[in-house]
Structures are given as C-alpha cells and as structure tokens.
Amino acid sequence: MSERIKPRTLKGFRDYPPEKMIPREWIIETARRVYRSYGFSPIDTPALEHLEILTGKGSDETDKQLYRFEDHGGRPVGMRFDLTVPLARFVAQHIQTLGTPFKRYQIANVWRGENTQRGRYREFMQCDFDTIGTTSLSSDIEMVLVIHDLLTALEVGEFTIHINHRGVLNGLLEKLGLADKTVNILRTLDKLAKIGEEKVLRELTETIGATTNQADQLLKLSSLDGSNEGMLAEAEKLVTGTEAGEHGVSQLRELINSVAATLPSEAISRIQFAPSICRGLDYYTGIVLETTLNDLPGIGSVASGGRYDNLANLYTSQQLPGVGASLGLDRLLAALEELGRLEKVQTTAEVFIPFFDSERRNDYLQIAAKLRAAGIGVEFFPDAKKLGKQLQYANRRGFRIALILGGDEFAAAECQVKDLAVGESHTVALADDAQALIAKIRNILQP
C-alpha cells in the first residue's frame, strides 16, 4: 500500500469492543426478556425516514441536530433521532392491521449531532416499550411493574420509582387561576432540586407574577414529604374541587395500591409519589415517572415514561392514547460499572481448551463439540503454542475454566479441569459420553 488511511472513529461515535459489548448485550437481553414476559412484541423501523416525518417533532434542538441529506433519488431524508417519532409514524401507517391494544418494544440506535463537549454521544441506543390504544390504568400499572422487574433483574441495587400524575399540578394551577402560566411555572418548579426553595419562590412571584400565597401552595405541593398515603391526602386537599386534580390523585392512589398488591412486600418502598416530577411539557398527559438508583442518585433517571393522550396526531386523525417508558441503557451501564457490578470479561464462552498436543486436533474438537451439545460454551485455541502462552491468553480474556489435555492425559483417559478463578485443578476421567467432565464443569460454574 502506498498510502495508508488512519483508522479512526468519527467525533462523537464509539466502538464497542467485547468488554463493552458483552454487558451491553446482557442489558438488552434482559430488557427483551422482561418486555416479552408482559406480552410486548418487538418491532423495528428504518434508520432513515422521509425528512418531513422527523422535522418539527422534537424540539428546535433536535431539528438542528438532525443528520439530514438527500438520498440517491433526490429525496430529503433524515436519520431517526428517537424511537417515539418513528413509532407514531409506524402506528399511524399500520394501525388497521395491528389492532389495539398494541404493545411493542423497540431497541435500536438513534443519532443526534449533539455537542460532544457536554459528554454526549452522537449515536446511542434507545430501549422503549409502549402500550398503544387503551386508556386503562392497567397499562400504567404494568409500566411500573416492567420497570421494577427490569431493574431487579439487572441487580442495580436499591432503586426508587418516582411517580406523579400531570393532573395533580394542573388541578392546582386551575384552582389557583394560573392555568395560562403552566409552562413557565412547570419550568421553574422543575429547578427546585437544583436552585432551592427560596430562589424558586422568588422566580414564581417576581418573574412569573404569582402571589405569595399562590407560590406557597405550589411549593407546598412540590415539597410534600412522608408516606405515599399521607402525601396523597395532602395533595388531595390542595387540588380538591378540580376534576383534573382529583382524577390525578385517584389514579395515583389506585396505581400505587395495585403495584403494592402485586409486588413482594419489600418492594413497596421503591414506589414513591413524587409531586414535583413533570417530564416534558407537551407530550405527557397522565401518569409520569422517573427512576433513580439509591446508590447513585446523581446520574439521573435510568427509566422514564408516562401516559399520553394522542401519540400520532401529526400523521392520523385516529386518536391513539398510550403509555410507555424508556430504559436509559448508557446510564445503566455507567452505573453498573461505577457500582462494580460488571464483570470485566472479553469472552462469551466459559471453557478454554488449549491446543496442547498438536497431533490431537480431532480429539479436542470432539470434546469441545460434546460440551457445546450440553450447553457449555467452549473456545479451542487455534495454534499449538506453549501452554503458558495459551493460559495467559485464557486469563486475559476472562475464561473461567481451562481443560488441560496433553499426551499424558490422553494416555490415561483423563482431563485436568483447571478452575482459573481460584487456581485449583481437578482430575476427571474422560469417557466417550463426557458426562463426568460436564458434571464437573457445571459444578464449578454453578456450585
């Protein structure tokens, strides 16, 4: 080659080598398994959409960040920036054949030309599930149960699902005669944790023009504390007489009651009424939720979602209410790493077979095949290098077990099963059916 090209990834994009991809696949697999266990079915949509499908759907920012170009037919196209807009387009296009309720999950990459200085990536994976076409609270309840099952399966430690209903704050705003200032007030209240009560109070009164009494009531609702029952009773008092507020409190009460009746008793403390949570201004209309890890509250919500009245009004006249949430895959991975809960391995197989006796390739291949038939993953080293080098490779990759089979072992019809984690070796008889070997390996893997 005269001129070599420097191998490099684009700014804002990442390669995933095995040690990053193995835990990523594990989270995706776990999400799929949990979503499926509730009857959510997979769908996929194209990476590219007609530009008009994508523009003006998120914010000005997502419009600006959109990767857009003309395809070979001169059509303006864009790369999807989330999975919600494609879902709306998909459902509007196919709802007649899909039928309702339609429960789907989609796990796929999205692209945004983000400012990388904020630590953001330009390609990242979303992991969404939604139930479309029903207003039943059962689907809201199920959203909470799915998130609970998922985070439990991922062993992230203790977590809290913070739940609110948009009706509660709307009811209070209506009661206070502040409904026309909803957007600004929500934005201000959203800063409560960051800037504190005093500054929020000042902004509400001085900038937005609420009276001190109005601001006090708004802050009172946002700052409620205590048991779910106690907080809901307080919230009910604040919004009483408004349809939105009373409906919101009653839905929250029913949801929390059903979740508590379904989950094991130790899980109930994970469900928290959180009257300060809003999650976006335009999209959600009912239950909203965020999920934080108790050991790492600073990383923000790892699973968020809520109920909306109308998914696809930009594409169809059919009203499609729904409820759904999204798993924060990258945040969860970062959290599991920070919590030391990720094993650092580069291999997907448990057992390593060194190529020790170069005359015996077929024997090694046969043993490996028998173990695989028993569901045990096996890597057989391709080159008959020195055993020490091969075991170095096995240790670096993170194999759990090595099977030492040299001339002596073959002669004695034996095998050394080396537990690489604890450094112990066990001698096992080698029979045609490999049953003793399989039993010993299983015993090491799942003692």
Added chain:
Amino acid sequence: MSERIKPRTLKGFRDYPPEKMIPREWIIETARRVYRSYGFSPIDTPALEHLEILTGKGSDETDKQLYRFEDHGGRPVGMRFDLTVPLARFVAQHIQTLGTPFKRYQIANVWRGENTQRGRYREFMQCDFDTIGTTSLSSDIEMVLVIHDLLTALEVGEFTIHINHRGVLNGLLEKLGLADKTVNILRTLDKLAKIGEEKVLRELTETIGATTNQADQLLKLSSLDGSNEGMLAEAEKLVTGTEAGEHGVSQLRELINSVAATLPSEAISRIQFAPSICRGLDYYTGIVLETTLNDLPGIGSVASGGRYDNLANLYTSQQLPGVGASLGLDRLLAALEELGRLEKVQTTAEVFIPFFDSERRNDYLQIAAKLRAAGIGVEFFPDAKKLGKQLQYANRRGFRIALILGGDEFAAAECQVKDLAVGESHTVALADDAQALIAKIRNILQP
C-alpha cells in the same frame, strides 16, 4: 392539526411489525447463541464512518451506492455498507489491546442505495463472525462447524456446505501457464451452472485464448463429481507439482476429515468439496465456502465465507490473516417462510389473561406476576371488554393459552386453562403458590 403528514416509509426501506420481527429476533438470538458457544464475542461499530474509511473498499458499485453527506462539523461521512470494512478499521485501530486470536461477531444493519427494481432493500442486516490473527486450519474447521450448528439449530431442513480452496484452481492455472488470465477465467467458470459447459468452453478458447486442452482441464476440475475422497484425488492429479494446488488439496482433505470426525455421522453428507466455487476475486485466499438449502437451492447461498491473508492492509502495516463467514439473514427468513417453518404469531407471551371481572384487577395482576416469576410470559388484557372480544384478540395475536377467571371461578378458587390451539379447557385449582396452574400450563406448552 391543520395539515397532516402522510405516514410512509422511504423507498427501499421496510418496517418490521411483530409477525416479521419475532422470527427475525429468533434467528439473531440463535446466531448469537451459536457464535458464543465457540467463544466468538460481540463487537459493535458506528453506523457512520469517515468517508475515506468507506470509499474504494468494496467495488465501484458500493461506492456509488454509499449514503454520504457532511456532518455538522463539515466532515465527509458515510453510512457503512457492510461489516467487513468497519471490522478492518476496528481491528487496525485496536489490535494492540485486543490481542490475537481475536474472535468476534457483529450483527448490525448496513445501508446501500441499491436499485430496488432488483428486489433489493436499502437497509439490511448482516450477521458476521470472524477469527483474526491466525492461519491455523482449526479456525477454518470451526467456521464449518459454526455454520453447521447454526443451520441445524434453525431447522431449515437438509443443507449442503460447498467447500473449496482457492489454491486448487490457482495451482491448475499455474500449471497450465494461465496464471495471468486468472480473473477472466474465474469469471467465465463462475457461469458454468448458468450457461453450460459448451458455452464456457467456447468462451475459454475463443475469448480468453486458452487451448482446447487447457480449457478441457479447467472444465474437468470444475465439473468433478462423486465422493469427497474421489474428487480430491482427481483434483490432486490435476494440480500435482504446484505448491498452491497441493497445499489446497491437503488443507481441504484435513478440513473435511476433521469436520467428519467431529460432527455426527448423518451430517457428513452435508459437507461437499465443490471445486467450482470461487467467491470474489481479491479478498479470499484459502478455504472458501457457500451453503445451500437442499429444498430451496434457487435462493442461493445462505451462509458464505472463507479465509483471507490480510484483513486490514489499507489501515495498518500489521498483517492480519483471518477466516470468517456471514449468515444470510433475509434469505434464511424468506426460506423458512417458504418452507412453512415459521409460526405466524404476533405475541411473545404464551398466556393470555382476559380482564373478565372488572372488580378483580389486583387478583389478575397477582396471578400474572406468579406465572412470570416461573418464567411464563403473560399478557393481561387492559380493558374489561366482553370475553368474546378479548378471546378474538388473543386468537388473532396467536396466544397459546387463555386463563378464564370470572366471578364463578374466583368463588370456587378455580381457573379455566383454555388451550387455544386445540380448543380444550381444563379446570385447575387456584392456590396461593399457583403451582397446579404453572404445572398445567407447562404441560400444555411442552407436552
């Protein structure tokens, strides 16, 4: 909404609704499981690469089909058109930390602005596995075993893995003094099945300028028939005296011998020496293979690959030999559909619970949770509609079992387990631990 946007996908792109996506996920899962059982590890690379990484790597056609544009920083970028070029870039960039042998799989979408009139799609999934950094025949053998395990697991019926070695034909060309005409001769021989012996013979002599004797020998090699041993002996005679040819025959013999020693005896007829297979001119240098389905030979190869000397010479001076293959996901799906081997379902859960008694939501939720904890997928219908409507939904979606639990059943602590496939109902006692119910459901699912 004043103006609605027509919901539609771009020309050449497809949505995957559940009934298409469920078998797709099943194939992907099976491929992952088999790849992993041999110690292949997952990697991923970005959808977008610097344009210079992608151009000039495939053919003029792939250059023309490339989706290319400028990113927000004005960088020329392209969407990957295969997984081999990104693998080469990835390995060149990371080989120092990865170490060799490096065994990876990657299952991801690629994009090509293809002419859709040829029935091609512009977004499709590739499903590749490779072993990089070793010349050991063990890795070639393993490639054959992986393909065998994969197609067996997918239950595609009988199949044939056609195997050749580039050295065999190269040896003969060298022996005949035709090495400088290799490209044109390979192109002509490749048409053998399509245009027949006579026309190939004429093209070899009249257009390419081979003597009749040379053409006869080329055709003789390409048309060999019979047992693997017999064909290899014939091929050996034809190439004897050339290093490339003798090496090729000996590698094929050893590979077929090892595969036969490892696979069950009924599998040996699936492995065929096929001296006419070339697979591309520049890339592969050793073993090459293609796989056809015996019941559907017309759809072409469903798994293809081979050995190459140098994966990444465009990006690094380090010589990286390797061997790998790619699963034809879309072809396999089409084949399974044509063979009637795909169940048409739209649900991922086995069990459907109608919302029959609207006062009993928490009871339904609790039963569903117990079944899920036992590994049984359950969908609980959100709305307390008429039972008939709910069962229609369950049948349309393809659930296997419905649990009928109305007021009478709750009063009697019983449940009707309805096998929707055969239309039978079984009455099962409802106890707190749900063990009888779980046992009956398992019994229906796996009799």
